Amino acid sequence: MFEKILIANRGEIACRVIKTARRMGIRTVAVYSEADAGARHVRLADEAVLIGPAAARESYLVIDRIIAAAKQTGAQAIHPGYGFLSENEDFCHACARAGIVFIGPPVAAIRAMGSKSEAKKLMEAAGVPLTPGYHGDNQEPSFLHQQADAIGYPVLIxxxxxxxxxxxRLVEKSADFIDLLxxxxxxxxxSFGNDHVLVEKYITKPRHIEIQVFGDTHGKVVYLFERDCSVQRRHQKVLEEAPAPGMTPERRAAMGKAAVDAAQAVGYVGAGTVEFIANQDGSFYFMEMNTRLQVEHPVTEMITGLDLVEWQLRVAAGDKLPLAQEQLQIRGHALEARIYAEDPAKGFLPSTGKLIHLAPPVENLHVRVDTGVEEGDEISPHYDPMIAKLIVWDINRERALARLLQALADYRVVGVSNNIDFLSRLAACPAFSSADLDTGLIEREKAYLFPDDVGVPDEVLHIAALAEVLRETALADKRAAGGSDARSPWHARDGWRMNATARRSLLFRHGESxxxxxxxxxPGAYRLSMDGRSVEARGELNARGLLRVELDGTRMDASVIAAAGRRHVFARGRAWQLAAVDPLHHSGAGGGAEGGLLAPMPGKVIALVATVGVRVEKGAALLILEAxxxxxxxxxxxxxxxxxFCYAVGDQVGDGAELVEFEAETGAAA
Known part of the structure; x- marks a missing residue:
């Protein structure tokens, strides 16, 4: 077995590989860009080597620098993770020339599966079912048009x-083919430096089912069952699960055999995934083979009890596969949700910025969190904005789904926009919960998944107000304790007044409301009133924002995180973001009025237009953001x-970041 390996990747997959290597007693070397100098994978590895600037093309994609880092540190093998150079045959060649083991398939397998059209020719020869279509070399537009007409619409280019x-490109009718081609x-x-295309019959309600395969250098190949990855947005996976709902033993065996045949056809070694498009009637067609570990591999690990990274390391070291096909078994059901820094309401635009507060659910036998970040880390604009993968397991799909909903409800992220609320709606969507799955689920369930904003519930505003006064009291107590007169009544925040009841107003903004x-x-409580309705409230707030709240005798747990002028309220499985406005200074200048003073999305400051200290009129340009x-x-x-100004020209800002400090004139109209 290897004594030291280098991981040619970053983020959660680098951390994932380090975890297994450490358990196996293998030392690890991380590589990192200038932007990742303080990243979690760098902190976890035994050694780390700087390989270039932030841009991936100048660091993580530079083969020579990665090979040099491996030689410098004495690494015997390189694990490529996924993405970056994981399916790059030049990288595989470079490792071989340097005498370093590439923890992945041989060059020939990567080359064979690197082209969809060449892969389909190989699969056809191996007897693997193919989607009806044209996969040849003739790229004349008129010829491809004829092929599409013969296949029958709709077709997919x-x-x-x-x-x-x-x-x-999806083509619905013949008249559109040439333009879309x-x-x-x-x-x-x-995108790929190659405009070669293939044309296939478009399956109108397809499921995306993939088979995990594993081969060793002794000629053995097994399949570790299937994953359903049908829930996608823009052809990118959002929720994955194993095993696939509704899968019969006969269909599983047929798909498993086809996947093994595909792997054997290219002399496959290591972890790979054969992806199929499946019809609702049970028929299936080869789509492609990914010659690497997949993002969603944890669901396979959860239902088999195996560590696929360990298998990768053992096979790369020349060992035989640990188990034969008949020894592999499925136990229970697992789901994976990808937690991203993105805004689903804005077309899933990525979000960048500092993770001001990050509290994932507690990990146990049922809940697993694979992540490359911790609280205080940055989600960088240079790389994929994944925060974590949330994986849950239980004895069946119904119970695993309940675990997922609870774990999502327990997830707390502040500092970047994220998709946690969206994932909660998706997991609760009747179509998903009933396993009515296909790749168009998100689009056809849009009304459920993107509901109209109905405003903030009174309960949420009560929780925010209670947290505000409790936080003020805690701060006052802390200051008093550090002073010379801790018992002075002037430090008290109990609202005492002579012959009167103390009252005050708290103002919150949500959107335009x-x-x-x-x-x-x-005494010992607060009366919170809104629009003539009131509740009696009391509670306890800790330093992490966890709030045990009681409203008119009903107790519940919530979290309220204060970040600059915003209050992030987490309650009953949902999150709300409120702006806390000081009524004494309220004149519409808090960022919600026309123009706004907060970044509308992640971007870069490209110009500071106004002059600090100089009076401006309403509507005057202050700053220009490129996003x-x-x-x-x-x-x-x-x-x-x-x-x-809160930022300088060239600074990257996160969604909702306060860009300027502005003081409105008394009585000025917003």
Whole structure:
């Protein structure tokens, strides 16, 4: 077995490999870019080597630098993870020339499966079922059009060297084919440097089912059952599960045999995934083979009780497969949800910024969290915005789904937009919970998954108000304890007044709506009033924002995280983001008025237009932000004075970041 390996990757997969290697007594070397100098995978590894600037093409994709790092540290093997160089045959060749073991398949297998059209020719020869279509070399538009007409519409045009949902066009009718072919070829050329395409029959309600295969250097190949990855957005997976719902033993055996045949056809070694498009009637067709470990491999590990990274290391070291096919068994059901820094309401736009507060659910036999970040880390604009993979297991799908919903409800992320609420709705969606699965589920369930905003429940505003006064009391107590007169009544925050009841107003904003909560101080409690309705509230708030709250005798647990001028409320499995507005300074200048003073999405500051300290009129340009290749001008919400810029030109900002400090003139209209 290896004594030391280098991991040519970053983020959660690098951390995942390090975990297994450490358990096996293998030392690890991390590589990192300048942007990842403080990253979790660097902190976890035994050694770490800087390989270049932030851009992946200048660091994680530079083969020579990674090989040099392996030689420098004495690493005997390189694990490529997934993405980056994991399926790059030049990298595999470079490892062999340097005398370093590549923990993955041989070059020939990577080459054979690197082209969708070549792979399909091999699969056809091996007797693996193929989707009806044209996979040849003739790329004349008129010829491809004829093939599409013969196949019958709808058809799917796919880049032969594609992946990740790029270079794909759905053609509904013959008249649209030529234009969509040209568009697909342009994208394929831009993304992959190759405009070769294939044309296939489009399955109208397909399921995406993949088979995990494993081969060793002794000629043995097994399959470790299947995963259903049908729930996708823009051809990218969102929820995965194993085993596939509704899978019969006969169909599983047939798909497993086809996957093993595919692997043996290319002399496969190591972990690989054979992906199929499956019809609702049980028929299935080969789609492609991924010659690496998959993002969703943990669900297979959960139902088999195996560590696939350990298998990779043992096979790469020359060992035989640990188990034969007849020894492999399925136990229970597992689901994986990908937690991303993105905004589903804005078309899943990625979000960047600092993870101000990060509290994943507690890990146990039923719940697992694979992550590459910790609280205080940055989600960088340079790489994939994944925060974590949340994996759950139980004895059947119904119970595993309940575990997933609870774990999502317990997940707390503050600092970046995220998809946790969306995933909760998706897991609770009747179509998903009843296993009515296909790759169009998110689109056809859009009304359920993207509901209209119905405003903030009163209960959430009560929780925010209670947390606010409890936090103020805790801060006052802390300051008093550090002073010379800790017992002074002037430190008290109990609302005492002579012959009167103390009252105050707290103002919160959610979107364009503002809500006032009146707070009256009672002995050991508070009276919270809104629009003539009131509740008696009491509670306990700890330093992490966890709140044990009681409203009119009903107790519950919640969390309220204060971050700058925002209050992030987590209650009853949902999250709400409120702006806490100081009524004494409220004049519409808090960021919600026209123009806004908060970043509308992640971006880069490209110009500071106004001058600090100088009076400006309402609507005057203050700052220009570049986000998603578009410019957004941040303007003054009222007449007033620019007090300070929070960022400099060239700085990256996260979604909702406060960009400027602005003071509106008294009485100025917003």
């Amino acid at each position: 796919k880049a032969a060297a594609g992946g990740g949902g790029k270079g794909m 040209a568009s697909c070829k342009r994208e394929a050329s831009s 503002e809500h006032v909560v009146e707070v009256a101080y009672l 998603m290749k578009m410019e957004h001008t941040i303007t003054a919400p009222a007449a007033g004075r620019l007090k300070a």
